[in-house]
Amino acid sequence: MAIERWVAVTGGLLLLVAIGIRAWRSSQGRRRWGRLALGAEAGAAIALGIALLLAIRGAGGWQPADLRQAAWGMALATVGVHLGLGWWTGSHSGGLVVGLVALALTLLGIFSFPGSDSPSACPELASPAYMEWALFFVGAGGAAVAGSGGLASAFRERMQRRGSSFSLPRRRDLHTLTAQAAVLSLVALGAGLTVAAWWGWQTAGRPMSGDPREGWMAMALLIVAMSRLAWQLERQAGRWAAGLAMAAAAVALLGLLAVPGLSWLPAP
Amino acid sequence: MTDHSLPSGKFRFDPLSALWRIAASPQTLMVLLALVGLALALGITVPQIPAGEAQNPQAWLAAQPGAAGPFGGLIDALRLHDLFHAFWFHLLLVLVGLALFVWTVDAAELAWLATRRRSWAAGDLALWGRAAPQASLSTDITAAEAQTRLEAFLTENRYRWVALPNASPGNLVAGRRGLFLWAWPLALGAVLAALLGLAIVANWGWQNGDWLPADGDELAVGHGQPLTVRLDRYGPSQESGDLDQQRSQITWLPDGGTPLQDVAVLGHPARFEGVALRQMGHVPIVQMSVRDASGRSLALQAGGDEPGTAGAVEVAFASAEDTPLVFLADRDLFLALDFEPHCRGGGPALRVDLLGGGGQDRQTLGTLQESGTVTGGGLQVDVDLAYRPILRVDHRPAVGLVVAGMALAVAALTVGWLASPRLVRLVLASSGDVTRVQILVPSPLRGNRWLWGLVAQLQEALADGD
Numbered sequence: 001m002a003i004e005r006w007v008a009v010t011g012g013l014l015l016l017v018a019i020g021i022r023a024w025r026s027s028q029g030r031r032r033w034g035r036l037a038l039g040a041e042a043g044a045a046i047a048l049g050i051a052l053l054l055a056i057r058g059a060g061g062w063q064p065a066d067l068r069q070a071a072w073g074m075a076l077a078t079v080g081v082h083l084g085l086g087w088w089t090g091s092h093s094g095g096l097v098v099g100l101v102a103l104a105l106t107l108l109g110i111f112s113f114p115g116s117d118s119p120s121a122c123p124e125l126a127s128p129a130y131m132e133w134a135l136f137f138v139g140a141g142g143a144a145v146a147g148s149g150g151l152a153s154a155f156r157e158r159m160q161r162r163g164s165s166f167s168l169p170r171r172r173d174l175h176t177l178t179a180q181a182a183v184l185s186l187v188a189l190g191a192g193l194t195v196a197a198w199w200g201w202q203t204a205g206r207p208m209s210g211d212p213r214e215g216w217m218a219m220a221l222l223i224v225a226m227s228r229l230a231w232q233l234e235r236q237a238g239r240w241a242a243g244l245a246m247a248a249a250a251v252a253l254l255g256l257l258a259v260p261g262l263s264w265l266p267a268p
Numbered sequence: 269m270t271d272h273s274l275p276s277g278k279f280r281f282d283p284l285s286a287l288w289r290i291a292a293s294p295q296t297l298m299v300l301l302a303l304v305g306l307a308l309a310l311g312i313t314v315p316q317i318p319a320g321e322a323q324n325p326q327a328w329l330a331a332q333p334g335a336a337g338p339f340g341g342l343i344d345a346l347r348l349h350d351l352f353h354a355f356w357f358h359l360l361l362v363l364v365g366l367a368l369f370v371w372t373v374d375a376a377e378l379a380w381l382a383t384r385r386r387s388w389a390a391g392d393l394a395l396w397g398r399a400a401p402q403a404s405l406s407t408d409i410t411a412a413e414a415q416t417r418l419e420a421f422l423t424e425n426r427y428r429w430v431a432l433p434n435a436s437p438g439n440l441v442a443g444r445r446g447l448f449l450w451a452w453p454l455a456l457g458a459v460l461a462a463l464l465g466l467a468i469v470a471n472w473g474w475q476n477g478d479w480l481p482a483d484g485d486e487l488a489v490g491h492g493q494p495l496t497v498r499l500d501r502y503g504p505s506q507e508s509g510d511l512d513q514q515r516s517q518i519t520w521l522p523d524g525g526t527p528l529q530d531v532a533v534l535g536h537p538a539r540f541e542g543v544a545l546r547q548m549g550h551v552p553i554v555q556m557s558v559r560d561a562s563g564r565s566l567a568l569q570a571g572g573d574e575p576g577t578a579g580a581v582e583v584a585f586a587s588a589e590d591t592p593l594v595f596l597a598d599r600d601l602f603l604a605l606d607f608e609p610h611c612r613g614g615g616p617a618l619r620v621d622l623l624g625g626g627g628q629d630r631q632t633l634g635t636l637q638e639s640g641t642v643t644g645g646g647l648q649v650d651v652d653l654a655y656r657p658i659l660r661v662d663h664r665p666a667v668g669l670v671v672a673g674m675a676l677a678v679a680a681l682t683v684g685w686l687a688s689p690r691l692v693r694l695v696l697a698s699s700g701d702v703t704r705v706q707i708l709v710p711s712p713l714r715g716n717r718w719l720w721g722l723v724a725q726l727q728e729a730l731a732d733g734d
Contacts, residue, residue, distance in 0.1 A: 089717050126535060172720050179715035183685050187678060194674040197667075202535045205475055205546055205662040207466070207670045215312040222305040229301075231715030232294040234399045241715065 004054035005110055008072060011047030012106040014040045015079070019099040026096070026166045038092060041079055041099065048076040048106065055109075064133045064213070070256050071109035075102045077141025078148075085145065085180050093169035094177045097148040097155070101249075108257070128199040135192030136217050140252035142185030143220055146227065147249025149178035150242030175238050178245050182227045185248065189221040216255020223248035291370035294711075300364045307357055314348045353470070361463060368460045375453035375712055382446040382691050387430050396693055401706035402714065403723045407730040411438050411698040414705065414730055418694060421729040427690070438696030446691065451684030452712055455677045462673025468666035475662035478587065480551060482656060486521070489543060489661055494523035497545055502657045516547050516657045532659070542665060548658040551585035552607050552618055555652035556594060566647075569595040580652075588658070593623070596647075603649065604630075620649055688718050705730070 018040035025033050052072045056062050063069055079102045086092035153174045159166055196214050197207040208214055227244035231237050290296055317328055329349060347354035374395075381392050407414055415438045422429040422442050429442035443449075474491045481487065481499040489495040500517045515533040520540040522528075530538035530545075537546040557580040558566045568581040570592065583592050585607055594603040602623040609616050622631045622645045634642030639653045693708040705726065709719060 128535070175715070176717050176720065180717055183681075187682050187685060190674065190678040190681065194671065194678055197674055198671045199535070201667045201671055202537065203546065204548060205537075205544060205660060205664055205667070207469065207667050212312045215308055219305045219308050219312075222301045222308070226298045226301050228715065229294045229298050232711040237714065 002054075002058065004051045004058060007047050007054060008051035008106055008110050011044045011051060011075075012103055012110065014044035014047060015099050015103045015106060018044065019096060019103065022096045022099065026168070034092065037095060038083070038086075041095065042083060044102070044106075045076060045079045045083060048072055048079065048102075051109075052076055062130060062133070064136075064256075067112040067257065068109045071105045071112065073137045074140055074144065074253065074256060075105035075109065077137045078102045078105065078144040081138065081141040081145045081181060081184060082148075085177060085184065089176055089180055091173040091176065093173035094145070094149045094152040097152045098145055101144055101148050126199070128195055128202075132192050132195040132199065135188050135195060136213075136256065139185045139187075139189030139192055139217065139224075140220065140249075140256050142181045142188055143224055143245070143248045143252040146178050146181035146185055146224070146245035147247075149174050149181060150245040150249075153178065153238065153242045171238070175241070178238075178242055179228070179231060182224050182241070182245055182248070185224045185252075186221065186228060189217055189224065189252075193218060193221065213255055216251060220248050220252040220255060223251055288370055291367045292374055297364075297367045297371065300360065300367055303360055304364060307351060307360065310348055311351045314343065314351070316352070317350050358467075358470075361467065365460060365463050365467075368456055368463065372453050372456040372460060375456055376450075378691075378710060378712060379446075379449035379453055382443050382449050382689075388432055388441050393432075393693070395710050396708050399708075399711070399714075401695075402709045402719060403707040405705040405707070405723065405727055405730060407703050407705070408701055409703060409730065411696050411703045414438070414696055414703045415440075417729050418696075418705070418726065421726065425725070438694075440694040441691070442694065443689070443691040445687050445689040448684055448687035448689040449691065451680045451687070451689075455680035455684065458673045458676035458680060460673075462670050462677065465666045465669030465673055469664055469670060472666065473662070473664035475664065476660060478548065479659045479661070480584070480586075480656050481659065487661065491663065493543060493663070495540065495543060496521040496523075497661065499657070499659070500529070502550075502655070514547075514550060514655065514657070516545075516659060518545060532657075543661060543663050546660050546662070548660055549588055549609060550616075550655040550657050551588055551590070552605075552616075553585070553654045553656050554583040554605060554618065555580050555654075556583060556603070557581070557650045558596060558603070559648045559650075561646045561648075566596055566598050569597060584656075599647075600624075601645075603633075616655075618651065618653060620651065622647070688716060689713070690716075690718055690722070692719075692722065 018037045021033050021037040021040065025037070052069060055066075055069050055072065059066060059069065064073075078098060082092070082095065082098045086095075152169065153171065156168045156171065156174065159168055193214065196209060196211075200206050200209045203209070223244055227241045227248055230240035230244055233240055329344075343349060346356070351357055378395050381388065381395070409417075418440065419429065422440070425444070427442040427444045428446060429440050432439040432441060476487075476490065479487055481502075483499055483501050486496050486498045489497060498519045498521060500519055502514060502516050504514055515531050516538075518530055518532060518538055520528045520530060520538075522540075528540065530540070532538040532545050532547040534547050534549065537544040539545075556568065556570075558568060560566060565579060568579075570581045570583045581594065583594060583605060585592060585605075588607055588609050591604055591606050594605070595601075596603065604621040604623050606619040606621065607616065608619070617635050617637050619635045620633045620642050622633055623629065624631075631645055633644040633647070633649060636642065636651055636653060639651060642649050642651070691710055691713055693710075695706040695708065697704050697706070707719070707723060707726070709716075
């Protein structure tokens, strides 16, 4: 097994530790141990960053279409956005779901094969293209965190209806996480699309390069914008915002990882 | 927007006000954004007519697999193969533009009211909408004492606050960093400008097809422009021999004007009076000759050329994705050329494959990054590799508006988010021994992180000294 996979496995194990601590903490109703979970999450972020760098070095360059690099990049962005927003807002709620999402992405990268990248994964990436894709990954990570916040809100409501004895995160903390991650995603995806438009204009005279993943990112941006607008609804604003954040996360993940070449009526 | 001058009981329908209210509601904008997102999804999954096929789209449509399927009629009716030029898509963008205009005006009104010197009027409170208070506090001190403490807290924390005139006592509007409220209308206005730019791009301007010139070739720009462009030389810059840094030295030749020399490189087009010449990339031009094991030169036939004679043949790639074939008549074999512009940290490469058995048997003879020889299958293939630029001439002035609008929108959104301007209305009401403080946030500021911090601080201020 290549060394980057071992490093990613370490990151996955650290995420598992963070998830375990948070789950145990919720079941026991104890609010301590939070720092240990945060430390494990930060360690996982460092391990994923190293694994990503090694994978990039092994491939001879950053290939956004390479499933392994994309999956680890998304996992790193998700954990990084969660840690950053937690530091900024003072609340690390939703960490259990964020950890599970990041773990799933890490495993996807570990079990993808070197040959699983797109056949067209041989791009001429210039500096603006690197910037564009870095912003897309941050934006997709923000959408994943917002979606995780939404999922945690839905889970919380369900547990509360059942009269669960679990120590659940506060609704307002989850709402804050969902809303702030959505704005971060909106800004990062918007900036990525702006760079794509500028670079497309400089190189091809069009406002976009024609890469279908840019279209998927634009769709994710529209849904994130809807999630942000949902806070202005008079009724059930939180539910709408959470649901739309989950939809945006699904579109962003699908667009970056699964459907770059999807075409219902393929050209001959 | 209530007209107090009307006698009670009479209702006059105002279509403009109704239209404004519909466009200003978040539901409308959300539905419109959802429809644009759906259109984008269709635009990605259903192949769009390529620019090169625009002259004869029916032939291209007929060649699409699934075109005659059960959804073929629906796809044609909705023009899903040319979605971004369909009437309904343009109508959708117009409606989005209308809604964005209304949102921009409303957001600017809120920012204006929050930053002007004059006090708030009772009519301005409509901006808070009809939603329930976002937070509520209770205290057992009197309303007068609560108001004194709230005012002291707001002053200490550098809030700009006013007591509402003509309202019940204990009705305050407080704001902080109000200037940054202008970020939201600025962002919306910039998106509107970008949308306008997109509409102009779709209807104004032109772009020629790819031009693959040899040194010295000239192209009349066309489209009524009295202008010709000539490629003087294509080659590496003095600083670098890297193929990505290859540049096209050109001369603009205006009719009756002074010729002007310029340079185009990837990402840095040459411009002349609004016309841009872009270097999109490069394609190989291959001079090829083939010898058998005995050293005899074989006859070659490339593309639609006449049956070849022994010697060298020139193979020109029509695009970087092209895979031209060279026929070896003596052997009933083909040579397939495949160009990889730039791959995995290496330079551009040309792969030479030998095809036999009707294309079933494929043997890679070798990959070249510069002129050289590959061997295999009893053949020796000599390749002289050179490059030509892919150039494209266009005039699309509004793309700059699209990019500038997007950049301004992102910058304004970022500033507004980081600065986190605050605006709240505090309403005090007494009931028995309990004083209740309701906290209302205007709709554009809902879902922000500062509210719960403010609530905690207000709770503390009201509890102090108890």
